[in-house]
Amino acid sequence: MNRTPRWLFLAIGAFVGIALLSVLLRNAVTTGEETTLWTFAAVHFTGYLFLVISPVEIFYVHMLGAGHDLTTLFGLALGTALLAQTADYKIGLAFSDSVIEKVIGEENYVRNLHRIEAYGSWTIFFFCLFPLSSPIVILVAGMIRYPLLRVLLFSSTGLALKYSALALFF
Numbered sequence: 001m002n003r004t005p006r007w008l009f010l011a012i013g014a015f016v017g018i019a020l021l022s023v024l025l026r027n028a029v030t031t032g033e034e035t036t037l038w039t040f041a042a043v044h045f046t047g048y049l050f051l052v053i054s055p056v057e058i059f060y061v062h063m064l065g066a067g068h069d070l071t072t073l074f075g076l077a078l079g080t081a082l083l084a085q086t087a088d089y090k091i092g093l094a095f096s097d098s099v100i101e102k103v104i105g106e107e108n109y110v111r112n113l114h115r116i117e118a119y120g121s122w123t124i125f126f127f128c129l130f131p132l133s134s135p136i137v138i139l140v141a142g143m144i145r146y147p148l149l150r151v152l153l154f155s156s157t158g159l160a161l162k163y164s165a166l167a168l169f170f
Contacts, residue, residue, distance in 0.1 A: 048080065064167060124150075
């Protein structure tokens with residue numbers, strides 16, 4: 001029986017996500033109307049997927065400046081980021097051991113597993129605290145089977161501090 005390769009599902013998902021993001025951003029820019037919370041949530045979620053690198057922090061500050069409620073924006077930012085990062089983690093988790101061995105090698109996998117177990121939580125925290133590419137770190141955490149609850153705990157802490165600081169200083 002022929003199984004559909006996982007990369008095909010990832011490619012289709014990426015295409016749909018990028019198409020959705022493009023349409024939402026085009027409509028937001030060309031209409032000149034106020035950006036809605038729905039648009040913010042969709043763009044923010046898509047920006048935290050590992051296939052789409054997007055400076056969502058700038059959009060958060062823009063939405064605050066437009067007069068949107070801080071509590072609502074904070075909740076949407078944190079919720080959509082964690083939802084997207086959970087998807088990133090699950091995608092990483094979906095890679096089989098044989099794919100991991102082919103991509104990074106068994107010896108490299110074991111060595112990095114020990115590093116991430118020693119520093120992983122802090123790596124996740126700092127990548128989420130600063131505007132770095134945290135979705136890729138979350139994807140790798142899934143690939144090496146790092147505990148999801150730890151990922152979400154340190155990710156949410158870093159994200160909460162980042163968005164609190166942005167709200168305070170901008």
